[in-house]
Amino acid sequence: MNIKNRRKNFIYLIFVLVVSFIVYIYMYSLIPVLENKLETKIINISTSDIINSIRKTIYNKLPQEDFVEKLKKDPKYYSRLKNDLSVFLSERLKYIFIIYKDRDNRYKYLLDVLSKESLLNLLFIPLKEEKEILESVYKTKKHRFEIHKELNTIGITYYIPVVQNGVVKSVIIADFSFGVLQEIKSLITLIKRAVLVSSGIILFFLIITVYYFYKNVILKQRAYIDTLTGIYNRNYLEDIRDVVDLNSYTVLMLDVDYFKNINDTYGHQVGDQILKGIANLLKKSLREDDIIIRYGGEEFLILLRKRKDDTEGKWSLQVAQKLLQQIREYEYKGIKLTASIGLNLDTHKARNLMDAIKKADITLYKAKKLGRNRIEIYEESSKLSKEVSLAEIKDLIEQNQVICFYQPVVNIKNRTVLYYEALARIKFKDEYLSPVQYIDLIKGTFLYFKFTKIVIDYNINLLKKYPELRVSINMSPSDFLNQSIIDILLSAEQSIVKRIKLEILETEDVHNYNVLKKNVIKLRNYGYDIVLDDFGAGYIDFYYLTEIDAKCIKIDGSVVKKIPYNNQYYKLTKYLIQFCKDIGKTPIAEFVEDEEILKYLTELGIEYGQGYYFSKPVPIEQIIEKTEFVLT
C-alpha cells in the first residue's frame, strides 16, 4: 500500500539518517587518527628531500676510522663537515647538530652546525619525548621524526642515525622551525575544516530532506483520511487502485440500512456519531492488513485480506457475517441499526480493483433490493443485462447524464396546456432510463439529493431559455426536508418561480411533518405552486389535504383507468372531483390513455387531464418544434 510503503520508506530514511549520523560521529572521533596520518604524510613530503640530502652529505664523507673519534680528533674534518651541513640551515631548518652516546650512556654534543663555540662533549639533555626516540634510533638504526607539542622553540625534529660497521655511532638531529609545523598544522586544519563543513552540509541537507519527506507523508496522510470517521476516504482508493494485488483481497461493500431516515429523524449530528461508531466498530473488528474506506455517505468499502487457507471464501463470509451481527448489536442512544453487505469473493476474475468494487456494489444493491439486513455474494449471473447497478447510476449522475422529458397537463375542453410535467430520465447507453429503473436504487443515498438538484437546475435553465414555458418538478417529501434543495429553490428568480409547480410525490412515508410543512409554506410564500400528486394511491392522508396548501390535486392513474369498467371507481372519481372543488383545489386526472376515459372525465366535469391520449413524455425539443399546444 502506498501509505504503508511511504511509512517503510520513512523508517528506512530515518535509519539512513541515524546511520549517517553515527558515521559522522565515528568519523569525527577518527579525525585525530586521520589527522596524525595526514600530518605524517605531509611532513614526510615536505621534508624528505632535505633530510635525504643531509644523510647523503654525512655518508659521502664518512671516514674509514670511527666517525666520533674522527670528529673529535680531526679539526679539518670537523670544519668541513660543519661547513657542508651549514648549507642546509635556513629559516625552516633551524638547527643541525650531531650527538653521540658516551661510556656512561649520556648523550653529548659532537658537532653543532650553528654554534660558533665548540660544544664537543657538552651534555645534551634530550627532551622528555626524545629519550625514547633516541633509544629507538640506536636500536633500530632507522631514522625517526617527532612533532614537538610542549615547546614552541622547535617544531619538527628528525633523528638520523650515522651507522658505521653496522653500529649506530651517532645521531644527526635536524630541527625544523615551529613555523614549519604551524604551516603544516594550518594546512591540516584547513583540510579538516573542509571535510567537517562538507559533511556537515551533507548532514544538514539530509535532515532537511527527511523533514520535507516527513511533512509530505503527513500531508498525504491527512488527504487520505476521512475527517469524520478517521478511516481512509476515496482519495486513498484512487491512490491504491492500480497497486492493489486483487488476488490477495476480497471486496466487501457495506451500507447502513435506512441511514437517511436516521439523519432525517434524529438530525445529522446523531447520524455522524453513528457513522463514527460504525467506523470504530469496523476498525476494531478487522485486522491492520485490511483496508477500510468510507466510500460514500453511509457506505463502507472493505478490502479484506484473504487468508491463505480460505480458498472458497468461507472465512471471508464468516467475517462479513460477524460484522453484520456486530452492527445489529450496535446501539447509539437507543437507535438500533442493520446493514446490507455485498461480497465479492471472486476478485481474481475482476479486470481491476474498480471492477471488483463495482461487482460488490451490484451485490450490495441486490441485498438492499431483497429486503436489506443481509449479505449477498456476487455471482457472475447475478447481473441481468437490462439492470443497472448503483455504481453505474452513480457514474451516470456524476457525468450529468440526467435530462427531463415533458408531458403536458391539458385543459380537456379547449386542449390548451396548463403546464408540462418534467419527468426525469437518465441516459444509459442508447436508451433513457425511467425513474422506475433507478429511483429505488438511489433512494436513501446521498445520490438521490444530487439527482434532485440536477433536475431542478435543468428545469431552471430551461425556463430561462423558454420564457413562456411552465413546468412542474416532481419532488419526494424527503426532498422538502433537505435544506440545500430548499435553498436552491429559494434562490431562483421570481420570473422563473412563477412558472414552476412543485409536485409532492406520494411515494413514501414522512417522519418529520413539521419541517415538511414549514418548508412547503416557505416555498409557497416565495411563489411556487404546490401540486399534490398520486391522490388516491394509498400514501396520501388527510394531513396533506388539510395542512399542505396545494393548488392542484392529481387523481392517481390507478383510480382513473378503472372508471370505464367499474362503477365504484366512477363514483369515487366523481366525489373526489367534487371534494377538490369544494375545498378550492383544481383536480387533474392522470392516466388519460384513450378517448373512452376522456369521455367519462368530460362527463364528470373535470377540467384538466394528463396522459398518453394527449401526449407521451417527450424531449423539450419536440414540444418546441411542434408547438402542438398553445401556452396559456
Next chain:
Amino acid sequence: MRRLLVILLTLVYVLGAIGQEIDKSVIYEVKILEKLVKDITKKKRPYVYFVGLKRQKVSVILKLSTLRQAVNIDKADFIFLKNRKRKFYAYKPTLALDFSSLRHCKYCIGVFSWKNGRPILILFQENLNKFRIVLPKEYDYFIESRMINVGKR
C-alpha cells in the same frame, strides 16, 4: 544572536591571546629552575637573588613560581647569575644562566641555558660538594665531575 556570537568570538580571541602571551619555553624554564632551587635549598619558598637578569625576566620567574626575591645577597638562599662579564665571588649556591657568566663564577654549582631549542642543565659535583649539596638521584644525568669550558675550537 549575531551580537552574542561576536562577543563570544572576541572572548575566545582575547583569552587565546592572553594564553599565548607567556612563551611555553619560559614556563618550562621557570619550572625547572624552581624545582632545582627547592631541591638544593630544601626550602618550600626559598629566597632568590637575581644578578644581571632583566627586570621583566625576574618578574616572570616570580610570577610563575613560588620563589621569593631576596633584597640582598646576604638574605638569599640562592643566586641566579646572568650576563656577567667580570668575576663573581659570592659564597652562596649560584646558578649561571648563560655560559659566559659561568666563566666568571668560581662557585657556580652549575649552568642552565638554552641550546638548539632545548634547555640545558649542567651541575658540577665539585662545587656542589663545596656547599654540601646532595641532590636526588634524578639529577645524576646532569652532574659533571668538574666545571666544563665551552669555548671556541
